[in-house]
Amino acid sequence: MSGHSKWHNIQAKKGKADAKRGKIFTKIGKELIMAARNGSSPDTNAKLRDVIAKAKANNMPQDTITRAIKKGAGELAGVNYEEIVYEGYAPGGVAVIVNVVTDNKNRSAGNVRHAYTKYGGNMGSSGCVSFMFQKKGELVIEKTDELDEDEVxxxxxxxxxxDFASEDEVFVVTTTPEDFGTVREALESNGIEFLEADIKLIPDMYTAVDEETAVKIQKMLDALEEDDDVQDVYHNAEFPEGFEE
Structure with a gap:
């Protein structure tokens, strides 16, 4: 069955870069805080269950998970975060969506706008590119000798x-956002562990760019991802074969 390998490869590299910079726990911690606002029990809060699964897939310590949930539920003092989505274009007409969780809206807006414009892009109005993406659940499973592809x-x-896709080193399971939790829990109950477990934005189609444009886009993406307020960056660029992101 078909997969979203181009998009996944970009996201996987992004995830590795986040981890290398030591920011992934901070980002997931913010997600846990936001999710726990609607209840601190994963038994009754499906969103919280999903974020906990993401945290565990990234090897986040249990005490760190618990502390973030308590902050979100108001049991511990925490920061008052809000979620904001920025949309716009990178060089070459590439669509870019930036998800932010921040305690300072003005700071975040200024930083994101600067990253767009500095590298030849432009920030647009709400909805200007989001129609080009679909929200999907994605579960990434490492291939092992114990796992039979047909059974999984x-x-x-x-x-x-x-959808189900077999890539070089992983299986990628795609779901609707509504079915994400059900599919994840069904696989977990069969002993399946995940490298990634998250609901993300997948582009409906990609925009091919040349090497020169790809370099500019990558600089813009790096600048956005290095911002402490930025949670996720999605785009529909199709980089040239062999381009090192």
Whole structure:
């Protein structure tokens, strides 16, 4: 079945870069705080269950998870965060969406706008590119000798997954946002562990760019991802084959 390998490869490299910079726990911590506002029990808060699964897939310590949940639920003192989405274009007409969780809206808006314009892009109005993306759940499973591809595929599809793809080193299971938790829990109950477990934005189509434009876009993406307020950056660039992101 078809997958989203181009998009996944970009996201996987981004994830590795985040971890290398030591920011991934901070970002997931913010997600846990936001999710826990609607209840601190994962039994009754589906969003919190999903973020906890993401935290565990990234090897986040249990005490760190618990502390973030308590902050979100008001049991511990914490920062008052708000979520903001910025949209716009990178060089070459590439669509870029930036998800921010911040305690200072003005600071975040200024930083994001600066990153767009400095590298030849421009920030647009709300909705200007989001129609080009679909929200999907994605579960990434490392291939091992113990896992049979057909069995994992049938488990995923029987649980309600939309798609299953076999890539070089991983299986990628795609779901609707609504079915993400159900599919994740079904696979977990069968002993499946995840390298990634998250709901993300996947572009409907990609915009091919040349090497020179790709370099400019990558600089812009790096600047955005290095911002402490930025949670996720999504884009629809199709980089030239062999381009090092």
């Amino acid at each position: 595929m049938m488990m995923a599809l029987d649980a309600g997954a939309e």
